[in-house]
Each structure stands twice: as C-alpha cells, then as structure tokens.
Amino acid sequence: MSQPIISLRSISKAYVMGETTVNALKDVSLDIHKGDFVAIMGASGSGKSTLMNILGCLDVPTAGSYLLDGIEVSKLSRDELADLRNRKLGFVFQSFNLLSRTSAIENVELPMLYNHTVTPRESHKRALAALDIVGLKERAHHFSNQLSGGQQQRVAIARSIVNEPVLILADEPTGNLDTHISIEIMAVFQRLNGQGITVVLVTHEQDIAQYAKRNVVFRDGNILSDALVTEPRNAATELSAVRS
C-alpha cells in the first residue's frame, strides 16, 4: 500500500483549564490514504473536534507525531502551519464561513490571495473552474449573503479545492442544512472523492456517515471503532431517484 497522506502516531492533546487538565486526545494513531473518504464520528466531547483541529494544522498535538503528506507537522511554527493549510488543505465548515458582502468568486479566490505562486489571472481562472465543479459558475458574482445555505456551502467547497489540496477537511458540513440539501452536498463530496481527492468528514449524523467509505468513531479521546462501510450510500443515485 502507498504511503498514507495522513499518519498519526500516538497523538495526545491536553488542555489545561485552570487547575484541571483535560485530555482531549489520548494516544491516537490513525492512517488515512490517498483517495480515502473517512467519516469521523462521536458525541460532543469525544475528541473529534480536537482531532479535526490537529488534522487541519490549526493546532499542534501535545505529544506524538503527525505526518501530513510526508511532512512532520507537530514541530512547525505558526507561519509554516499557515503555509501548510494554504497548500495542502481545504476547509469546509458547518457555518460555511464565507466572507459576507463579498462575491462568491472572491470568496473562492481567498486562499490564492495568500499563495504567491498564483498570478491574479490564474487565480480568477482557477476560481471559476472550481465554481463550475460545484455547479455555481453562473452565480460567481453574487454576494455570499444572496445565496442559499446549500449554495453557500458549495462555494465553501469550491474554496476548499481551489488550491488543489491533498485533503479536504469538512467539519459538520451538513449540520446547518436540511436533508435534501445535505444529500446534494454529500453528492458533491462523493464526486470530488471519485476524482481522487481525499475527504475527511466530521459528523455526528449516522446517515451522513454512510456516504463515506470508512467510519472512525471516537469516544473519550480514543478510537472506539474504525471500520469500512460495507455498502456506502450513493448520493447522486438517491437524488436522481427523488427527481424521477
């Protein structure tokens, strides 16, 4: 098997809150390979958000080693982490986190603003292409607050893929959307995954996790179970079934 994109070895994360120390993650080891579609599940407080922050290079572990695409992350500085987030990762959040009163295309271009290797012309071209992938090319110049929730989330997905990341991290991407729109969003993720993009999804909804290929369940800072989904749901087929 090829070298994993993500390789966590004995990761621990402890927060000091006043006099008590909270061990959010305890000795977690996890490998995620290229092309994987992993759903990370667990109740709140199980450590899945902490794991997400560490995977997303927003935080560094207290102990252990984290290799992202062959780079040891746990010892990097703030600026190096920022570069890594910019080049290797794409984020999708529950609350979309688009810049308000800013057009869709400018939101998508945002990561490339901090990537000096991309020229403005190239940036515009890539942003349009990314919007095309999520089916919002004709809405490129709408302000984000003029778009529906589902459309906003698709703009966020376009933003996450525009820098050609090795991994998309989605934190409860369907949490603020109704069932039908959720399936549409999952269809987008499945399509991207089909094109070889690795997706890690955090969710507490069993239904949504069924669209992934692999489910990792957390409890109390440990991995409770890690299993392949025997028969993943296919969002695209479900959608066409609803339409017909």
Add this chain to the structure above:
Amino acid sequence: MRIFSILRMAARSINRNKLRSFLTMLGIVIGVAAVIAMLAIGQGAQNMINSQIASLGTNLLMIFPGAFTAGGVRSEAGTASRLSEDDAVAIKAQCPAVMYSTPMARTSAQVKAGGQNWRTSIYGAYPTYIKVRDWDLESGVCYTDADERGATKVCLLGQTVITNIFGAGANPVGQIIRIKNLPFTVVGTLIGKGQNAGGQDQDDCIIAPFSTIQKKLLGATYAGNLLASAVSIDQVEEARQEVNQVLKDRRKGSQGDGVDYTIRTQTDISNAANQTAQTLSILLASIAMVSLLVGGIGIMNIMLVSVTERTREIGIRMAVGAKGRDVLLQFLVEALVLSFLGGILGMIAGAGVSWIISKSQGWPISISAFSLLLGFGFSAATGIFFGWYPARKAASLNPIDALRYE
C-alpha cells in the same frame, strides 16, 4: 500578498462603514487642516514681515548717532550728533563692500500746493538714496549730483503726499510745492511702498537733495544719520565692519572713546522679527500636534472595534493560509488608508480655511509644498503609529478561537 489586493480590501472595508470611517477620519482631517492653515498663516505673516523689511532695502546699513561719552559721563543717545557728510563720503570712498552711501537730514514741515496743505517728513539725501532704499520712481526722474552740488530746490514726492496735496492718481511732476514757504520743483514721484515693519507709512515723505535740506531748511552742519548699502546681501556683515573701522579711524584723538555711533543692519531687525514669527509657529504646531494625537487615538479606537467585529473573518483568512503578517498588513494598510484619506481631506479643508481667513481678515497666506508634505507625513505617521497595535492584535489571534468567535 499583493499590495493591490490589500488596498482593495482596505477600500472595501472603509466603504462598508462610510459614516464610521468618515467620523474616524475627522480627527485627522482637523489635525492636518490645522497644520496646513496654521503653517499657511504663519508663513504668510513671516513673508509679510520679510517683505516689509525688504522694502527698506535688503542690503541696508543704518548708522545712527550714538551716546556721546565725555569724561565718563554718558549722555542720551543722539544728544550729540557727530555724523557728518564727510563720514558718508569717506565710507563710500574707503569701504569696498559698500556700494552707496548717503548722509541723511530729516525734518518735518507743512507743505503746500494749490490751496492744499499737509504735514510730512522731509528727507535730505544724495540721489543714491533711492538706490540704497531700493525704491523705484513712478514717474519723472531723480534729481542729480549737480542738484546736490548746487543745493537746487527740487524734490521727489511719496504717494501719500501726492494723494493729500494733489489728489489720488495725480501726476504732479513739474509742479511747484512749497516747503516752509520755499518753492520746490517736483521732478519725480516714488512708487508706493506701504507700511514698514513698525507700521509706519513709508510713503508719507518728500525726498530732496541733502545739501538743499541741510543748508536751506535746517541750517545744520551735521547729518542726522547715514545710510549705506552693501554690494550684496552676503557682504552686509563685511560692510558693517568696514564702516565701523572707517568711522573709528576718523574719530581717533577726539574726546571720549570715539565710538559715538551705532550701526544697524536689516539682519538685526529681521532676526528679531523672525524670532517672533517662529515662536508663533511653534505654538501653532503644538496645537496641531495635539489634534493629530487625538485623531490618531480615534483611528486606534475604531481599528480595535473593527478587529473585534471581524474576528471571524480573520479566522477564515488564517484557516485558508493567511500568515500573521498578512493579517497585520491588512489592518495596518486599512488604518493607513483611513489616515491618508483624512490627510487629503484635511489638506483641502486647511487650504479652504486659510483662504477664508485670508479673504475675511485680509491676512496674507502662503501654502507651501513643505506644509502639504508635512501634513501628509504626519497623517501617515499617525496611521502607522496608531494602526500598529490593533493590527498586531489581529495578527496574533489564534485561528481556532477566531473561527469560533460569535
């Protein structure tokens, strides 16, 4: 990050809160306007003083009779005038740094012509007087050395005298004017010089040959004072020393210490005037500093509010790869743009205020490129100084906390 996109972000953010941005800028606007207006008025006042001093003749040396000391008893200045026509001639002959030199005889008298009369100052001086004073003729000619030798009764009239005797705009060249009942022929008229630095009307005078005034009007043997002009403005000090030497030499062996005169130059007078203007400028500048300080605090305050309001935006930017310095630059540029806009508005306002003051008060104003640069520089410095802390605060936010901020 490219400077163009940073500027665009700043412009957009300022545009989004138009009223707030304007109110924030107002402090800088007032500060810069104060700088511009005050410098304009101060500079104008200084120029006015300088031109008044220059109207006396910039290379001018004035030699006044000084205190006469005899046997240790020092008498009042001017009590014993020992300056003579010969002194003036000697100065001209022996001082290479002196271009012209003339003795002066001064009196005042009632002058009459055509049923009008007027009391004015009568100056007796060599024809070179108008060159020493750098004073041009409006019409006619100056009297000549021949008039000087022959003590001819000819004269030049100042504008105030013409206005009061002949009426404004009249040309009295060729007419007869009676000074102490002696008939003088008007050979020329002087252009108006206005007031001198002391507020005295310089045009209220009649100039006539020294010999005529000395012999026919005063019957004196001494000159009231002497005037000389240096070859150039750089040689005024040299001329002063030479004149001093000549006069000293001519007084050797006389009673007392020999130094019974005072030499004053325009530099002495303008130094004093400039010092006053400088004190005024420093005072005005400190007022401007205070308003810029207040304006800067306003910018800092609103930038801190802005950072708090946009915490989530900062989080998003950091999540997609903005480094601390990208965020720092964004907020710093925003503060700079605010203060620059304030600076530009302030310049316009300052120029407007200066113009209104100059029109309504009749004060001369002068807006220099220097004052505009200064205003601009100060607004930029204020922006950087007071924008730094909020920008630093934004840059040091933790992305996780910033993303969760509600």
